Amino acid sequence: MQTNLHRKLLVPILLFEGAFVIYPIVRGIILAFQQTNFGKTSWVGLANFRQMIHDPIFWASIRTTFEFTFAMVVVWLSLGLGVALLTNWAFKGRSFVRGILAIPWAIPDVPTVLTFTIMLDPNFGILNRIASWIPGVHHQIQWLTAPNLAFIAIIMMVAWKGFPFYSLVILSSLQAIPDELYEAARVDGAGTIQRFRSITWPSIVPTLSLLAVLAFIFSFQQFTLIYLATGGGPGQDTSTIAILIYNQAFQYFNYNYASSMAVVGLLLAVIGTILFVVFERRVIRQRYLQGGLG
Amino acid sequence: MAVSTVAITSAPARTPPVRNPWPRRKRKAKEAFRYAVIVVLCLVVLFPVYWMVLSTFQPEKYTLTYPPPFWLHGFNTNAISSLFNQQPVASWLFHSFIVSAVTVVVTVVLAIPGAYLLSRLRFRGSGAFAFLLLFTQLMPGAMIIVPELEWFRTLHWTNNLFALGLVYAAFNVPLGCWILKSSFDTVPNEVVDAGYVDGCTQLGSIRRILLPLSRSGLVAVVIVAFFGSWNDYLFASAFLTNRSLYTAGLGIATFISQQNVQLYQLMAAGVVFSLLPVLLYVSVQRHVARGLTAGALK
Known part of the structure; x- marks a missing residue:
């Protein structure tokens, strides 16, 4: 056996990822401690970070980020669980329905934004026509420019685009539960709710917690849908860190300031990655236990 | 715990209790x-x-x-025809296609050794390697957009479709490795060992044994890389400033703020841009669904 085969295989990947990911990360961290004025770059220590912690826009954006990621975790997981439970039985056209329900995943971000922007248009959008059926609602709701509503509209759109993944994964974990468990519980006289509580729920909790971490990470990564729909507005209502960094860099050209915010974002990403590893181990352990039982 | 007690206590079959009348x-x-x-x-x-x-x-x-x-x-059908007549959508779509092709090829070429490393080799630093891949996959692109752009300006790689494809590949290689790794994992060791007996080298076993048995994994990697590239707006908007080099996603997004583009043209552009990914998804859905979810959870 060649013992140094792993080196030969590692080198191309490490070079590639090093050039396009690791090196930019290092360079970004360096930028965060520098300032460029009229083409002259100088070290400024923690000045950018000091500016950052006194910047209300930064804190507003941190708050928006956490509100948004939390909302997405809740919405994606409940939608995913609901759809998975609904489609987890042997019915005619099952695979067809699953195919249909996964279509939003295949529609790219830009057309998704276009469609939702048109549907949410205050003057001729279809959603306002539907909303006008509700008594007391007047038909010119400014979905994407009114405070709070813009946040809700973004959540709707991101939820639509992303939920298929969660329902597919939860469905596959529901199907890993051995049928004998349900049979046995039924023989023992357990009702639907009792069966859900003592069999279904404990079997899928590890998967759900792993998905919660992933939902946090994926909503944290979200850029295109938010940026093209609202640009982060109104105010900082929908301006997550990703949006704020982009605006600071490409609207105000504060590259160094944007980089110091990116350092905070990177730290959050590291925490997310570690959480993912921890929760994933739990899922693997659970699968192993289930395998032993089945 | 609750699971196992139910299983054990109810093992002997009993007569079912009386059910409801109808x-x-x-x-x-x-x-x-x-x-x-x-x-x-x-x-x-x-x-x-x-x-x-x-x-x-x-x-x-x-x-x-x-x-x-x-x-x-x-x-x-006026929307579609006027879209193609008045806007350079056809060439934008072609650019998206080139960039995606670069992404797919580079991702597959690098994911194969990566998956083999994760699946079959134990070496010092394998944990760090796995973490590096995972972090790259989970990190938001917006966090490195500024330094990446500076780096590309130094290299004179802005407004370069090939270079853009390389960036997308860098972000898709990790997921590609995980997906293909889970495919490699399903190949029994005995099969690979039988290959060695027949005179296969370790590298030969990837090409002759593992890859032919991991077709659906490979398809999933291609799909993921294609979608990742076709879907992007963030990097394209920073790296492409020359309108005649725009990818379709970027070009169509600029319609939103343009007064002279009609609403129905906007929607037509959306339909045209979604067509290829949706067709791809429909044609491979059966094979890929498993590979994708497996890859996401390793």
């Missing part, structure tokens, strides 16, 4: 209700797609009126 009818009603909910759900989920297609082919006088009609009042 179980059949009740079950039928329950099924009908479930079907109804599923149909409603499908309609809600498909509605935005329906609306995009409807707005593309709706005759122009209906698209900007309130209330907007729910149904098609005629069939108007």
